[in-house]
Amino acid sequence: MRKLVVITGATGGIGAAICWRLHADGYGIIAQYGVSHDRARMLGERIRSGGGFFEAIPCDLSSPDGPAIVTQAVQTLLEANGAPALRALVNNAAKLLGPGFGDATVDQFDDYMAVNVRAPFFLSQGLAPLMPPGGSIVNISSASAHFSSPGDIVYAMTKSALESLTRNMAEAIARAGLRVNAVVPGFTDNGHRAFQDPAAYDYMSSFSVLGGVADPDVVAEAVSFLISDRARRTTGTILDVTGGSTLAARNRRASSVRALIPDS
Ligand SMILES: NC(=O)c1ccc[n+]([C@@H]2O[C@H](COP(=O)([O-])OP(=O)(O)OC[C@H]3O[C@@H](n4cnc5c(N)ncnc54)[C@H](OP(=O)(O)O)[C@@H]3O)[C@@H](O)[C@H]2O)c1
Numbered sequence: 575m576r577k578l579v580v581i582t583g584a585t586g587g588i589g590a591a592i593c594w595r596l597h598a599d600g601y602g603i604i605a606q607y608g609v610s611h612d613r614a615r616m617l618g619e620r621i622r623s624g625g626g627f628f629e630a631i632p633c634d635l636s637s638p639d640g641p642a643i644v645t646q647a648v649q650t651l652l653e654a655n656g657a658p659a660l661r662a663l664v665n666n667a668a669k670l671l672g673p674g675f676g677d678a679t680v681d682q683f684d685d686y687m688a689v690n691v692r693a694p695f696f697l698s699q700g701l702a703p704l705m706p707p708g709g710s711i712v713n714i715s716s717a718s719a720h721f722s723s724p725g726d727i728v729y730a731m732t733k734s735a736l737e738s739l740t741r742n743m744a745e746a747i748a749r750a751g752l753r754v755n756a757v758v759p760g761f762t763d764n765g766h767r768a769f770q771d772p773a774a775y776d777y778m779s780s781f782s783v784l785g786g787v788a789d790p791d792v793v794a795e796a797v798s799f800l801i802s803d804r805a806r807r808t809t810g811t812i813l814d815v816t817g818g819s820t821l822a823a824r825n826r827r828a829s830s831v832r833a834l835i836p837d838s
Pocket residue numbers: 582583584585586587588589606607608609610611633634635636665666667668669670689714715716717758759760761762763764
């Protein structure tokens with residue numbers, strides 16, 4: 575039986591690309607997602623029709639029980655499939671962008687923290703013990719953790735916390751022979767309509783010193799490297815695939831890309 579990987583947020587633009595890339599690398603895919611059942615079904619059909627292993631776990635990660643439910647489901651899947659090795663967890667699911675400093679509510683704040691920080695923490699705590707030495711965890715952060723974007727302050731804070739989790743967990747589980755790293759994407763075309771809006775695209779493109787926005791495959795490629803033995807001496811690091819978005823001051827700033835999209 576091939577080694578398995580757990581990818582959260584598998585129905586999103588970047589999550590689906592990670593599933594495809596790790597399937598191409600020969601891993602079996604356990605895909606967590608929230609409510610996009612049709613996307614999960616189509617992804618599963620395509621990966622299975624290509625000879626791959628795919629199992630989906632729908633689960634709301636904003637719920638306090640979410641990580642434990644996913645952990646239990648993964649354990650059951652491993653046992654049902656002859657207990658193959660769990661090679662990696664990719665903490666990719668997130669609530670994106672917003673809310674801003676002036677209008678964030680307590681409920682919104684808690685919801686972002688629950689999905690973007692609490693869930694990766696407890697999923698990692700639950701799944702790391704199921705991994706043999708050589709396994710690893712990859713957290714998907716964001717360039718937002720590295721510059722100010724006050725219209726997305728809560729989101730940015732969650733990604734800073736995720737990078738802190740990356741460093742601290744790297745030491746916490748190193749003795750088990752496990753590694754932890756993060757990937758930092760800049761603006762990445764996940765299929766959201768913002769990437770079709772000329773003003774929003776132009777603004778997002780202005781962040782990268784290379785210009786343009788990334789394709790989700792860029793993030794998937796970084797994940798593929800970090801969970802492989804090619805990265806066997808790499809732990810506690812943040813791999814930047816932002817196209818240099820964190821290097822240079824931007825010519826103009828909006829409080830959030832949402833400010834450029836009508837009716838958002
Ligand atoms: N796209 C970018 O420009 C960009 C830039 C920097 C960093 N990132 C990071 O890259 C990662 C992937 O982003 P993306 O662009 O692919 O986002 P996306 O297309 O919006 O996908 C988000 C994924 O997270 C899942 N999710 C959200 N809330 C959930 C919840 N409460 N419970 C369970 N699952 C939930 C969604 O599942 P359902 O749809 O099934 O509910 C979906 O699979 C995120 O960590 C994001 O912060 C993205």
